[in-house]
Amino acid sequence: MLLLLALYHIDAFAFCGFYVAKADAKLFNKSSQVIIARNDDQTTITMSSDFNGDVKDFAMVIPVPVVLRREQIKTVNRSLFDKLDAYSGPRLVEYYDSNPCSVREELLESKSVSAAMATTESVKQKLSKDEVADVVKIEARYTVGEYDILLLSSTESAGLEKWLTTNGYKVPPGAAEVLTPYIKSNMKFFVVKVNIDILNSSGAQLLNPLQVNFNSPKFMLPIRLGMANATQSQDMIVYTLTKSGSVETTNYRTTEIPSNKNVPEFVKDVFGKFYVDLYKNAVHREGRGTIFCEYAWNLSGNNNVKCDPCPTPPPIISELQRAGVDWLHHNEWGNYSGDLFITRLHVTYDRQHFPQDLVFQETPNRENFQARYIITHPAQGDVSCTEGKTYVAELKKRRYKELLTLANLTNWDTEEFYDYPTRWRSFKLQMDEGFIPIQKATETNPVHRLKASNQTQHNDSIVRDQTTTTITAVQHDALTMDCENNFTPKYQQSKAGTDGDKNRSYLLAVIFIWLVWKLFKWFKGI
Amino acid sequence: MLLSSPTSPSFSVLHWLKADARHFQILFQVIFLCYGIYMLHWEASPMKYFITFATVLLVQWCFNNYHREVFNYKSAFITGLSLCLMLKVNNPFTLCIAGSIAIASKFWLKANDKHFFNPANIGICLTMLFTDDAWISPGQWGSRALLFFLIGTAGFLVLFRIKRIDTALAFLITFLVLQYLRQIYFLRWEQDFFIHQLNSGTLLLFTFFMITDPVSSPRNNVARIMWAAAVAGLAFYLQTFKWINGAPIWALFFLSMTTPSIDYLFKGNKFNWK
Numbered sequence: 001m002l003l004l005l006a007l008y009h010i011d012a013f014a015f016c017g018f019y020v021a022k023a024d025a026k027l028f029n030k031s032s033q034v035i036i037a038r039n040d041d042q043t044t045i046t047m048s049s050d051f052n053g054d055v056k057d058f059a060m061v062i063p064v065p066v067v068l069r070r071e072q073i074k075t076v077n078r079s080l081f082d083k084l085d086a087y088s089g090p091r092l093v094e095y096y097d098s099n100p101c102s103v104r105e106e107l108l109e110s111k112s113v114s115a116a117m118a119t120t121e122s123v124k125q126k127l128s129k130d131e132v133a134d135v136v137k138i139e140a141r142y143t144v145g146e147y148d149i150l151l152l153s154s155t156e157s158a159g160l161e162k163w164l165t166t167n168g169y170k171v172p173p174g175a176a177e178v179l180t181p182y183i184k185s186n187m188k189f190f191v192v193k194v195n196i197d198i199l200n201s202s203g204a205q206l207l208n209p210l211q212v213n214f215n216s217p218k219f220m221l222p223i224r225l226g227m228a229n230a231t232q233s234q235d236m237i238v239y240t241l242t243k244s245g246s247v248e249t250t251n252y253r254t255t256e257i258p259s260n261k262n263v264p265e266f267v268k269d270v271f272g273k274f275y276v277d278l279y280k281n282a283v284h285r286e287g288r289g290t291i292f293c294e295y296a297w298n299l300s301g302n303n304n305v306k307c308d309p310c311p312t313p314p315p316i317i318s319e320l321q322r323a324g325v326d327w328l329h330h331n332e333w334g335n336y337s338g339d340l341f342i343t344r345l346h347v348t349y350d351r352q353h354f355p356q357d358l359v360f361q362e363t364p365n366r367e368n369f370q371a372r373y374i375i376t377h378p379a380q381g382d383v384s385c386t387e388g389k390t391y392v393a394e395l396k397k398r399r400y401k402e403l404l405t406l407a408n409l410t411n412w413d414t415e416e417f418y419d420y421p422t423r424w425r426s427f428k429l430q431m432d433e434g435f436i437p438i439q440k441a442t443e444t445n446p447v448h449r450l451k452a453s454n455q456t457q458h459n460d461s462i463v464r465d466q467t468t469t470t471i472t473a474v475q476h477d478a479l480t481m482d483c484e485n486n487f488t489p490k491y492q493q494s495k496a497g498t499d500g501d502k503n504r505s506y507l508l509a510v511i512f513i514w515l516v517w518k519l520f521k522w523f524k525g526i
Numbered sequence: 527m528l529l530s531s532p533t534s535p536s537f538s539v540l541h542w543l544k545a546d547a548r549h550f551q552i553l554f555q556v557i558f559l560c561y562g563i564y565m566l567h568w569e570a571s572p573m574k575y576f577i578t579f580a581t582v583l584l585v586q587w588c589f590n591n592y593h594r595e596v597f598n599y600k601s602a603f604i605t606g607l608s609l610c611l612m613l614k615v616n617n618p619f620t621l622c623i624a625g626s627i628a629i630a631s632k633f634w635l636k637a638n639d640k641h642f643f644n645p646a647n648i649g650i651c652l653t654m655l656f657t658d659d660a661w662i663s664p665g666q667w668g669s670r671a672l673l674f675f676l677i678g679t680a681g682f683l684v685l686f687r688i689k690r691i692d693t694a695l696a697f698l699i700t701f702l703v704l705q706y707l708r709q710i711y712f713l714r715w716e717q718d719f720f721i722h723q724l725n726s727g728t729l730l731l732f733t734f735f736m737i738t739d740p741v742s743s744p745r746n747n748v749a750r751i752m753w754a755a756a757v758a759g760l761a762f763y764l765q766t767f768k769w770i771n772g773a774p775i776w777a778l779f780f781l782s783m784t785t786p787s788i789d790y791l792f793k794g795n796k797f798n799w800k
Contacts, residue, residue: 181713217769244658245616250771251723253668255567289669355718361771363661366616509676516679519540520686 032234033081034221037241037324038362044213044324045221048081055207059169059193063182063225065216067139067151068190075145075208076322083319084239086312088295088344090257090275090371092268093309097395099379100387135159139188145208146199150191154183164191178224213324222357223349233288233350238358240343241325245365246296247343251356254345257282257292258409262374264402264420266427274373277410279346284411288353295344296369301328301337307370341366378424396421547687548600551735554680555607558731561676562611566668575610577618581625582606589633601645602629608646611731612775613653615660624653624660637786640796644739644778651779662772667727677727681734688797690738696751698733700758701774708766732774744785745794753788757781 035046049060136159139151154160157179164171169191182189194207226234240247248254257279267274282292299306299314306314317328317336328338347358378395382388399421407414420427543549563570586602605628615621628649632641635648653660685691705723709715723729737743737754744750757777765773 177714177716181715184713219769248663248665250664251726253566253665254663287668287670355716355722359771361661361664363614363663364616364659365614365661512676513679516683520683 032226033085033237033239035080035084035239035241035323036219036221036360037320037326038219039243039325039327041215041217042213042326043216043219044211046076046080046209046211046323048078048209049207055194055199056196058207059191061164061169061225062190062192063187063222064151064190064212065187065214065218067153067188068212068214070140070142070144072214073142073144073149073210073212075147076211078206078209080319080322081209083312083315084323084342084344085237087307087310087314088239088297088342088370089311090294090373091309091311092271093372093374094268095374095376097376097379097391099381099383100391101381101383101385136163143195143198144210146195146202147192147210148195152189152191154179154189157183160189169193175225178227182222182225211324218359219361220357220359223354224357227349227351227354233348236347236349237294238345238347239323240345240360240362241299241320241323242341242343242362243327243339245341245363246293246367246369247345247360247362248293248365249291249345249358250361251359252289252291252347252354253286254291254293255286256369257294257346257371259369259371260374261405261409262376262398262402263406263409264399264417265375265377266417266420267373267406268375271373274406274410275371277412279348281409281411283348288348288350291345291347291358293343293369294346294371295342296365296367297342298366298368299340299342301331301335301340309372392424395424399424546600547684548604550680550684550687551604552600552607554684555604555611555735557680558677558727559607559610562666566666568666571618574615574618574621578609578621578625579603579606581622582609582629585626585629589629593633601632605629605645605649608735609649612646612662612728613650613660614663615653617659620653620657620659623657624649627652638789640741640789642742642785642789643782644736644742647736647775647778647782650775662728662775664726664728664772667731669722669725669727677730677734681730685734685738688738688740690740690743692747693738693743693750693754694733696754697737697758697774700755701729701762704759704762705766708762728772729774732778737774737778740797742782742785744788744792745796746788746792747794749788749792749794753781753784 033048035044037044047062049058135156136152136154139153141151142149152160152163154163157176160179160183161171161176179189190212192210199207221238223236263274279292283290286292297307299320315323317330320328320336320340325340328336328340331337347354376398379391383392403414403417403420406412406417417427543553562568582602582605583599586599587597590597606625609621609624609628613621613624615624628645631643631648632645635641635643650660650662654662681694685694702720702724706720709720710717737757744753757774760781761774761777764770764776770776
């Protein structure tokens with residue numbers, strides 16, 4: 001029994017507790033960011049909440065493995081998260097076609113990184129006393145930064161719930177059942193609330209992220225408590241900083257977000273919306289219980305390419321050290337030496353699809369990955385030479401493919417952009433008319449609109465001779481074929497919602513079992 | 527009707543399946559691999575698959591030739607498929623190591639006229655222990671009900687054929703009972719916490735295709751069931767208290783070492799595939 005207790009004692013640290021309000025303010029728990037720096041069993045976790053109510057109402061309960069000492073808890077500047085978010089976020093890359101008719105053939109393709117960063121902000125979805133004194137014990141009490149922190153231990157969930165309620169915390173209904181497994185695991189509860197006096201004297205408007213470090217063999221994040229007061233799904237970005245390679249979850253599937261796709265030019269203007277819808281579509285396609293890798297990169301000192309392209313400069317050693325990476329060494333070049341790998345995971349979790357806490361493993365996988373989308377601008381100038389005409393024909397096909405890719409990635413109704421391939425010089429999004437790309441297409445098949453656009457000569461190519469007409473015709477055929485092959489099945493597929501998928505799965509399973517049974521009977525017969 | 531015609535192609539396919547239980551195993555493992563590549567979008571490197579199969583077949587051929595035996599390509603092929611399904615590496619050369627260890631173990635680590643490690647199991651474990659380049663992804667299958675049915679029924683079909691369903695059930699039941707007692711009865715998690723892991727493709731694949739290896743597992747029926755339960759117990763301990771990922775694979779690796787003693791103490795019949 002002693003052994004068992006000792007083993008429980010090294011139980012995991014936990015984040016993503018539920019919010020408990022001290023007043024009836026409307027609270028949201030939509031999305032959060034976590035940085036985990038881990039070297040062997042030494043773990044540093046930094047938590048940034050998305051709390052957007054009145055700060056004096058902020059309170060949080062987090063299960064922790066041990067009674068943390070004062071020096072194991074601190075606050076860090078929020079800019080650390082902004083830095084990592086900007087560095088590792090999905091990116092859009094621009095290329096420019098060179099003019100095939102240009103006398104001076106420039107081989108150089110200019111390449112730039114758009115500032116259009118899909119920040120975490122845009123990815124957030126509207127998702128998403130006395131009688132109890134013997135069961136609740138205050139193990140420690142600290143003031144760290146603007147926070148008052150209590151470390152509680154309890155022997156019974158109802159007692160803990162009652163303690164929290166009587167001390168002015170608003171505990172969501174159903175919390176007691178979720179607290180029980182953590183209490184049974186002999187975990188302590190880290191109760192955080194804001195010390196208004198300190199906050200006012202510091203003049204800060206936003207709460208600083210909290211950081212704790214401890215030693216534990218478990219590499220996990222409890223998310224179950226966080227779901228106690230959330231009916232909708234919540235988003236979380238987890239940045240892991242480890243020595244050997246990328247990090248993945250062991251009890252849920254980790255997969256890469258679709259990347260390195262050529263998308264239409266106008267995506268630059270709506271990149272935030274584009275990525276949000278791409279992400280939603282990926283979640284829908286891969287299943288809700290899936291975790292997406294958005295970035296994985298070798299940041300070791302000996303790796304000179306710390307990002308490619310770099311939307312912002314890579315994090316420097318002081319920033320990494322603030323996040324808990326204590327195994328790097330300064331070297332004489334102002335750089336650092338030592339192994340480091342960053343992984344950015346994005347999870348949209350809810351009670352139904354995430355019954356277990358997230359358990360991670362560090363793998364030796366050192367393959368770099370980034371969520372990267374490419375736009376290519378057409379050539380400028382006169383393209384009336386023979387090569388130019390071929391170029392225009394190819395360009396229109398390419399732009400058509402870009403549109404198909406866009407529809408496939410985001411499930412947008414691309415009918416809005418039917419003339420994007422043909423008006424390749426002057427196509428612009430009508431942003432002033434309240435442009436909102438619609439996800440989930442209607443029954444209308446964009447094929448017809450695209451055909452119509454060709455027939456009505458929406459073509460603003462500056463080349464208007466016989467050859468162009470031929471090229472347009474060829475392209476028209478190609479377009480029709482593309483549409484029939486790619487568009488139609490996609491929309492049919494998208495109509496089948498989650499329930500449809502589920503029913504289809506069950507039906508397939510039944511058919512499969514029946515087939516196997518038949519096969520088996522026959523097999524025994526011969 | 528079609529199936530009963532002796533001249534139809536499907537007839538010969540089914541006869542091919544019936545001829546050897548390993549054919550079933552190959553068929554289903556290929557289906558799982560295709561599912562992984564096409565439905566779950568695994569990083570499918572043809573080069574890595576080629577290297578795996580080339581290594582296992584070549585090493586198998588060398589050993590068979592040396593011992594003047596018939597080239598046992600089926601067994602090597604199954605080992606290759608298991609490695610493709612489970613083992614992840616950065617460097618393709620690591621796959622050569624894993625494949626070579628797996629096949630060599632069949633010839634070098636023998637007792638009582640049979641090898642006592644499942645080849646893929648020892649290949650995976652030793653490669654992970656001795657190189658910094660290999661890992662397994664227990665979460666790679668996700669948790670979709672369809673896959674659960676697929677692996678389950680396919681597994682049952684193979685195991686009925688080779689009469690090893692007892693081993694699979696002994697392992698699975700022991701493991702799940704222990705997990706249930708811990709998670710639901712002791713920690714008071716809700717039911718779906720427990721059900722979630724039941725859907726794990728990795729656990730089912732292990733149960734139906736690795737621990738039930740009829741050649742390397744103990745010969746005596748009762749002893750084998752006890753042994754499978756012990757593997758489950760060790761796997762539970764390693765997973766719950768030591769936080770080891772892929773615990774069943776490690777548990778099988780350690781307990782395979784006891785198989786020669788079990789075979790020595792409890793007599794049983796030698797297994798024949800056909």
